Amino acid sequence: MSRAGATAVDRVIAAYLDHLVVERGTSRNTLDSYARDLRRYSFHLEQSGVTDFTAITAADVTAFGAALREGDEEHQPLAASSAARALVAVRGLHRFAQADGITELDPAREVRPPASAKRLPKALPVHDVLRLLDMPPAEGDRALRDRALLELLYSTGARISEAVGLDLDDIDDGERTVLLDGKGGKQRLVPIGRPAVDALHAYLVRARPALVGRGRGAAAVFLNSRGGRLSRQSAWQVLKTTAERAGIAASVSPHTLRHSFATHLLEGGADVRVVQELLGHASVTTTQVYTLVTVNTLREIYAVAHPRALG
Incomplete structure (x- = not known):
């Protein structure tokens, strides 16, 4: 040849x-x-x-x-x-x-892929998040579970996978914290707000015992109707269904409440490195994408409110 x-x-x-x-x-x-x-x-x-x-x-x-x-x-x-x-x-x-010795040189070595444009995370306005969380739940055990799940997602900025991965021992009511297992096996301790604590308490006392009785005593906080650990897909469906019931026109994704958590903290004056720790980002560069969102918001407010903004 x-x-x-x-x-x-x-x-x-x-x-x-x-x-x-x-x-x-x-x-x-x-x-x-x-x-x-x-x-x-x-x-x-x-x-x-x-x-x-x-x-x-x-x-x-x-x-x-x-x-x-x-x-x-x-x-x-x-x-x-x-x-x-x-x-x-x-x-x-x-x-x-x-x-493999087919060529002596690598002609692609110095060729770099084009940088992907940074996509701004989609965050719901505060009033939409509140409308979502205040949506009157349907009756039954799963309704209390769903309320607790949504409150926790927004209160902590947890990924859906982190929320459904929670075990009972990961929640400290007294300190009002949750221990989340993030990417790469890294754990982080995150504070949790009073509304989320109350919603969790209502679920754990009034609904979870009935759900766990249908399974094999799972240690998971959030259980499905058969008593097993709630799946990530089912948790996403809870968010999507509740958003539709609340009449929220914007599309929601598994990260919607996490993005909203980060954006609202920064808009409220939180330091980007604090938000980095809360989100469990390895690099502050990842978190800084959210600052683009807040800068856009500030620019819109400035354009409307400043008497010489358009001058």
Whole structure:
């Protein structure tokens, strides 16, 4: 077999995908995504007259990055996040080729994916959150549970997964704190407001005993109708259903009350590093996305209230 045949672009891509399966144990979803992105890369190179993998240059990789955002005769333009994902696949391909001795250099080494635009978190206005939390619950044990769950989410800024992961020992009524298990196994102690404490107490005393009796004595705070731990999906449905009942037009997501918690704290004058600790963010940079929301709010107020704002 000729050297050109051994280094045909599609042949190297096939070898890389095999490497991901056999040696890296890559999941099927990730593998399918990489295969799709690398097929597009191969098409782009072919259109540029490049069929030998060893002939690919940094300029070819950069041109592919531009083509991802602009589209071509076979493909639609991609959003920045999708283009970044495709370039990650390409960079992995070239790293593999260099490590395997197929090429001497890595032409994609210095090519960086486009930075994704920061999306501002969606937060509900305070009056919408209050309307959500004050929504008269339906009758029954689950109604008390749902009220306690929503109050806790907004009071602590917990992720839904953290809330449903709570065990009874994680709540300290006397200190009015909850111990949350965050990402990477990191725990944090978060204060909890009086309305949330009262809602939790009502649920734990009046409703949870009936729910736990249907199961096997789960230690979880929030239980489903069969006495087992409430799932994240079910907790999200509680939020979504209650928002619809309250007539809130804005779309809600699993993070809606968490985003609202952070935004309202910052608007109330809380220091960004305090909010970082409460949210369990490893870096303050992550939390600072919320400051963009509050700056926008301040700008709107300024434009309306200042006599020379439009001058």
